Amino acid sequence: MPEEPLHFQTIRQVGERIRRRELSPVELTTAIIDRSERLDGPLNAFITITREQALAQARSAEKAILAGHDFGPLHGIPISLKDLYQTVGVKTTGGSKILADWVPTTDATVTRRLSLAGAIVIGKNNLHEFAFGATNENPHYGPSRNPWNRERITGGSSGGSAAAVAAGLGYASMGSDTGGSIRLPAAFCGIVGVKPTYGLVSRAGVLPLSWSLDHCGPLTRTVEDAALMLNAIIGHDHADPASTSRVTPDLTTALDGKVQGLRVGVLREYLGENVNAEVASAVRTAARDLERLGTRVEEVSVPEVAYGDGASIGILYGEAAAIHERWLKTHRDQYGADVLERLSQGERMTATQYLKGQRARRVLVDRFKRLFEQIDVLISPTVPILAPTIPESRGNAARAQLLGFTRLFNVLGLPTLSVPCGFSTTGLPIGLQVAGRPFDDITILRVAYAYERQAGWHSHRPAV
Amino acid sequence: MEQEGSQPAAEQQDPAFAAIVATVERLDELGIWAEDGRAVVEPASTFSWS
Numbered sequence: 001m002p003e004e005p006l007h008f009q010t011i012r013q014v015g016e017r018i019r020r021r022e023l024s025p026v027e028l029t030t031a032i033i034d035r036s037e038r039l040d041g042p043l044n045a046f047i048t049i050t051r052e053q054a055l056a057q058a059r060s061a062e063k064a065i066l067a068g069h070d071f072g073p074l075h076g077i078p079i080s081l082k083d084l085y086q087t088v089g090v091k092t093t094g095g096s097k098i099l100a101d102w103v104p105t106t107d108a109t110v111t112r113r114l115s116l117a118g119a120i121v122i123g124k125n126n127l128h129e130f131a132f133g134a135t136n137e138n139p140h141y142g143p144s145r146n147p148w149n150r151e152r153i154t155g156g157s158s159g160g161s162a163a164a165v166a167a168g169l170g171y172a173s174m175g176s177d178t179g180g181s182i183r184l185p186a187a188f189c190g191i192v193g194v195k196p197t198y199g200l201v202s203r204a205g206v207l208p209l210s211w212s213l214d215h216c217g218p219l220t221r222t223v224e225d226a227a228l229m230l231n232a233i234i235g236h237d238h239a240d241p242a243s244t245s246r247v248t249p250d251l252t253t254a255l256d257g258k259v260q261g262l263r264v265g266v267l268r269e270y271l272g273e274n275v276n277a278e279v280a281s282a283v284r285t286a287a288r289d290l291e292r293l294g295t296r297v298e299e300v301s302v303p304e305v306a307y308g309d310g311a312s313i314g315i316l317y318g319e320a321a322a323i324h325e326r327w328l329k330t331h332r333d334q335y336g337a338d339v340l341e342r343l344s345q346g347e348r349m350t351a352t353q354y355l356k357g358q359r360a361r362r363v364l365v366d367r368f369k370r371l372f373e374q375i376d377v378l379i380s381p382t383v384p385i386l387a388p389t390i391p392e393s394r395g396n397a398a399r400a401q402l403l404g405f406t407r408l409f410n411v412l413g414l415p416t417l418s419v420p421c422g423f424s425t426t427g428l429p430i431g432l433q434v435a436g437r438p439f440d441d442i443t444i445l446r447v448a449y450a451y452e453r454q455a456g457w458h459s460h461r462p463a464v
Numbered sequence: 465m466e467q468e469g470s471q472p473a474a475e476q477q478d479p480a481f482a483a484i485v486a487t488v489e490r491l492d493e494l495g496i497w498a499e500d501g502r503a504v505v506e507p508a509s510t511f512s513w514s
Contacts, residue, residue: 199512199513242512244513307493310490310491341480345478349484349485353489355507356489356496357488357491359503359505360494363505364494413513
């Protein structure tokens with residue numbers, strides 16, 4: 001089998017070459033930035049490319065390696081960050097006009113941890129304005145476009161992150177997920193996206209959308225690369241009130257552990273008539289693949305998932321309006337139309353409606369605690385539809401479906417990922433969603449890793 | 465009489481907002497009330513698995 005071009009290799013592969021001193025971080029970073037500057041125009045995956053800062057970081061990484069220091073698997077690896085992550089000396093726009101010129105003086109905790117792990121930040125990715133939307137059609141910076149078909153949306157809100165990783169413009173990107181904003185674009189762009197358990201990855205220094213629903217996580221081309229990214233960023237952070245004080249495990253050591261005997265639930269409510277036939281077929285085939293790997297696959301039914309949207313909206317809209325309260329008074333005319341509409345709706349929600357969302361959350365959490373006594377992981381399509389065209393995505397029908405299967409898992413706070421599970425006849429990627437028990441992130445990664453190796457969809461590349 | 469700016473008035477003028485409110489109000493079906501109207505489920509206001 002011919003070797004992958006450098007830009008499509010994995011973090012594991014290029015990291016090993018860097019540590020063997022066969023590949024220089026400066027050469028690698030230069031190559032990836034050159035490629036990003038050459039190809040990003042039509043994709044619009046980046047708001048800012050940080051050539052000078054990245055090359056300075058790469059020179060430091062190279063110097064450390066030559067001095068015999070090894071910061072780990074991310075040492076010298078070019079990555080990017082959704083433009084919600086604070087970066088010292090580099091503007092952090094949030095995809096907004098309001099923060100178009102904001103240059104933070106502190107890094108987000110995740111930015112700092114990735115830097116300590118030796119990763120090289122080559123730029124800041126395009127996103128749906130303030131992460132409050134699922135199409136990534138940004139009125140201020142333009143839409144990000146799907147590398148598999150540029151007429152189609154990437155999905156959002158971490159759409160620039162997904163487009164960059166899928167197109168080989170970096171080895172990973174950090175996204176955020178409040179209702180599916182990592183998993184949805186990962187599914188539409190044919191890559192892996194992980195929303196870890198609530199509390200596992202610090203959100204400190206990442207512009208918030210909804211305090212109790214926001215999660216930070218990586219988008220990568222393989223499950224192993226996602227685990228390598230997570231290893232560098234998980235762990236307690238006193239700056240994030242939700243951060244867990246649990247001892248966090250190494251997520252790569254048990255990755256290739258056995259999956260035989262694991263109980264896999266297929267969620268009936270997410271495979272009904274509301275699902276595109278090709279998406280449903282790909283997910284059913286994935287279930288059979290998992291069965292061949294020795295897992296015990298069974299259909300499960302949780303009728304209460306029908307209330308996931310209501311719980312999510314009740315919580316999200318109120319928290320988002322609270323977060324934006326000041327700017328809604330002082331900079332109201334600087335928001336894009338769709339985000340302002342949602343924030344205005346949030347302003348009009350009542351406290352009792354917000355608390356109804358939180359009360360429903362308790363019921364749903366209890367229901368899923370019982371479900372996960374029966375099963376180890378739950379699978380479903382990540383998104384019920386294929387990536388729509390940009391004009392199609394403006395319709396209410398498409399918008400309602402984009403987050404229909406993902407937002408429940410933000411309400412639940414459970415670890416949930418999307419892994420590629422096939423392509424439509426028109427060549428559009430399809431994602432398999434895998435959810436697990438709280439803080440059992442390793443099991444969803446292990447199942448996805450075994451599936452990925454069996455199915456091989458991760459080796460397909462868009463023609464960019 | 466509804467006060468100016470209250471939610472029911474806003475809903476009448478904005479079908480999209482009315483749809484959102486209806487989705488949230490449907491959560492009543494999740495058993496968060498007793499039949500006699502007592503609120504029987506507390507909010508998960510300090511949500512965390514930690």
